[in-house]
Amino acid sequence: MLSALGVLSAVILYFVAQKFKVYEDPRIDEVEAVLPGANCGGCGYPGCRGFAEAFVNADDISGFFCPVGGNETSVAAAKVVGKSAAEQLPMIAVVRCSGSPNNRPKTANYNGASSCKLATTLFSGDTGCQFGCLGLGDCVAVCAFDAIYIDEKTGLPIVSQDNCTACGACVTACPKGIIELRKKGPKDKRIFVSCINKDKGGVAKKSCSVACIGCGKCVKVCPFDAITLENFLAYIDYDKCKLCRKCVDECPTGSILEINFPPKKEKLEAKSETETA
Amino acid sequence: MRQKRRNAGKSANSFNNSYLKNQIIVLKTFPKGGVHPPESKLSANVPIEVLPLPQQVVIPISQHIGAPATPAVAKGDRVLVGQIIAKSSGFVSANIHSSVSGTVASLDPIIDSTGYKRPAVTITVEGDEWVSEIDRTPDLKKEIALSAEEIIAKVNGAGIVGLGGATFPSHVKLSIPKGKKADVLIINGVECEPYLTSDHRLMLEKANELMIGILLLKKALGVERALIGVENNKPDAIRHLKSTAANYKGIEVHALKVKYPQGGEKQLIKSLINREVPSGALPIEVGTVVHNVGTAFAVYEAVQKNKPLIERVVTVTGKNLAKKGNFMVRIGTPISNLIEAAGGIPKDNAKVVNGGPMMGKALSSTEAPVTKGTSGVILFPVKESLRPVMQPACIRCGKCISACPMGLEPYLLIRLSQRKMTERMEEDRILDCMECGSCSFVCPANLPLLDYIRLGKGDVSAMIRARKK
Numbered sequence: 001m002l003s004a005l006g007v008l009s010a011v012i013l014y015f016v017a018q019k020f021k022v023y024e025d026p027r028i029d030e031v032e033a034v035l036p037g038a039n040c041g042g043c044g045y046p047g048c049r050g051f052a053e054a055f056v057n058a059d060d061i062s063g064f065f066c067p068v069g070g071n072e073t074s075v076a077a078a079k080v081v082g083k084s085a086a087e088q089l090p091m092i093a094v095v096r097c098s099g100s101p102n103n104r105p106k107t108a109n110y111n112g113a114s115s116c117k118l119a120t121t122l123f124s125g126d127t128g129c130q131f132g133c134l135g136l137g138d139c140v141a142v143c144a145f146d147a148i149y150i151d152e153k154t155g156l157p158i159v160s161q162d163n164c165t166a167c168g169a170c171v172t173a174c175p176k177g178i179i180e181l182r183k184k185g186p187k188d189k190r191i192f193v194s195c196i197n198k199d200k201g202g203v204a205k206k207s208c209s210v211a212c213i214g215c216g217k218c219v220k221v222c223p224f225d226a227i228t229l230e231n232f233l234a235y236i237d238y239d240k241c242k243l244c245r246k247c248v249d250e251c252p253t254g255s256i257l258e259i260n261f262p263p264k265k266e267k268l269e270a271k272s273e274t275e276t277a
Numbered sequence: 278m279r280q281k282r283r284n285a286g287k288s289a290n291s292f293n294n295s296y297l298k299n300q301i302i303v304l305k306t307f308p309k310g311g312v313h314p315p316e317s318k319l320s321a322n323v324p325i326e327v328l329p330l331p332q333q334v335v336i337p338i339s340q341h342i343g344a345p346a347t348p349a350v351a352k353g354d355r356v357l358v359g360q361i362i363a364k365s366s367g368f369v370s371a372n373i374h375s376s377v378s379g380t381v382a383s384l385d386p387i388i389d390s391t392g393y394k395r396p397a398v399t400i401t402v403e404g405d406e407w408v409s410e411i412d413r414t415p416d417l418k419k420e421i422a423l424s425a426e427e428i429i430a431k432v433n434g435a436g437i438v439g440l441g442g443a444t445f446p447s448h449v450k451l452s453i454p455k456g457k458k459a460d461v462l463i464i465n466g467v468e469c470e471p472y473l474t475s476d477h478r479l480m481l482e483k484a485n486e487l488m489i490g491i492l493l494l495k496k497a498l499g500v501e502r503a504l505i506g507v508e509n510n511k512p513d514a515i516r517h518l519k520s521t522a523a524n525y526k527g528i529e530v531h532a533l534k535v536k537y538p539q540g541g542e543k544q545l546i547k548s549l550i551n552r553e554v555p556s557g558a559l560p561i562e563v564g565t566v567v568h569n570v571g572t573a574f575a576v577y578e579a580v581q582k583n584k585p586l587i588e589r590v591v592t593v594t595g596k597n598l599a600k601k602g603n604f605m606v607r608i609g610t611p612i613s614n615l616i617e618a619a620g621g622i623p624k625d626n627a628k629v630v631n632g633g634p635m636m637g638k639a640l641s642s643t644e645a646p647v648t649k650g651t652s653g654v655i656l657f658p659v660k661e662s663l664r665p666v667m668q669p670a671c672i673r674c675g676k677c678i679s680a681c682p683m684g685l686e687p688y689l690l691i692r693l694s695q696r697k698m699t700e701r702m703e704e705d706r707i708l709d710c711m712e713c714g715s716c717s718f719v720c721p722a723n724l725p726l727l728d729y730i731r732l733g734k735g736d737v738s739a740m741i742r743a744r745k746k
Contacts, residue, residue, distance in 0.1 A: 111664045113728030123641050124392025
């Protein structure tokens, strides 16, 4: 009796499954197999499956890029759908703040919950700079690749060059908007303004010795018009920057950092304490 | 101070003996949750003192909940006391008036109590000239000549906001939405926060003005009955208000059991009239409107004396402060002036809190101005200002659940908040939390419960906003 019921149910289930079968493009599975499977959301889609579905159904795949897999993955995924992918240069997250306790003295003590997001809603920060890093590690908590950690000495986040996939999770997690995705650069060399202080020069300098004071010297010295000055803050356009390092020498506060350059002959740069490989 | 403390301990007994002889009464309170932190009402016996004018005032253009006001003056303009310097920019917004006479020095943003830059009007004080319409005589003006609409319009014009600390524009509360009806007005004289005594002093010293203010609010709302709730640790205020209220129609004074956070709107409604405001709803849903005693006094001044909200009572207190007191301060006065008047910052001071010790926030700079919502400034010595050492884990003792006046489960919410389980948090009514801090206060592991609940509330609100888009 029981086995007859079982057989009957199986037959019913078979026909129901046939009747309500949902056709799914087999290429979605193929694309998903190519993707890293980190489900980080760095591409802007809800996980790798979401990316694969959108990728297969899209007419134009130029807007699709998996930052974790990089160009190899893009090419492989494009092959599945029979299209070609445009090459993109690798990116990396950079922390635009050099306000270690030496450079930026503490003016208050915070002993609430360890969350940057909460601390920003309560007050401007435990130093004189209302733009700078709080060092409570929201970026560390969201990183799925162990690519960012807080340096005990400086209290600032450090991005690991090897692990960072430029998924952008830390960029959205930082309530102060300090972290930015920039081009990794040829041989990983890059130059950026390590400050987002929009105060007038005097105010900025008072709160932090390595703040960008908006003097505009770098703008004048740059031969490629790569630097713009807005709200007393310089910004280097990484597409225009040719890594000539003129601005680095010119900056009076040392707020422009150069990463992975060979040391200059006369002096070893001590200020790159904020970022190491 | 020692004497004060002794009195505080006896207060309940002496009150029963002298005032309600041989009557056994059970004081009203709200049933769910609540805590009883040390009262520390150190400045309760100090009369309100008028603080001398500062040299410069900084008046932020957003001192209320809602849209910031739009500046209506330019640099170099001469302004008088009571002149509008920023106009209300919507229904939920409030006018800002100059609290001094002088010249507008700048419209640049200033650093406020949180350390962020906020737009404000800086005025250099010259003399003390008032706008001519303001009646500055101390005479009591009893006759109520205006209609309900006119009263609401005057309250709106005077820039009155809830002076209990939430700073919600008062005219919005007075304009009852269509289809709703209020039958009772509740006046909040609870002052459940420890240390603060500004409302207490106001009730003692300005009781008649307060009563007329309540009559005005009653007329504006069209209600017959007004209840004043005062906690039983202020027996002198209760006695004084009761004898004063006897001369006015339809005002009752109720003594309430001392329990924090009774000053919360929903808790006070439950205590006084035993009605429960539904989750996410306003008190008008259960036919009542709650106003603070400070607001009622401001309404009296605005309607009867044409005086906009340009000053308020601020308690300046702290265990080691030389001259604790209650000061009538012009809005925009730097908090450092207040501390100076109270004897200066004590040696071992570590923290200056704006507001009460339970819900107030630490100041990042004492140069921040007094705003409409500043009810007190408390100076804490090092010993009292640090958080106790946090224990590693929650043992689910459930103390936070029994302390939560809103019936939430803080131990659960903090876990959901840490794990970013936003939808679960919404289901568990995290938005009902009014951030009273009772959970953090009772937690034996000293976990930062409220911190994470605040964070979770932010996440849930963001999710709801995103859903509406």
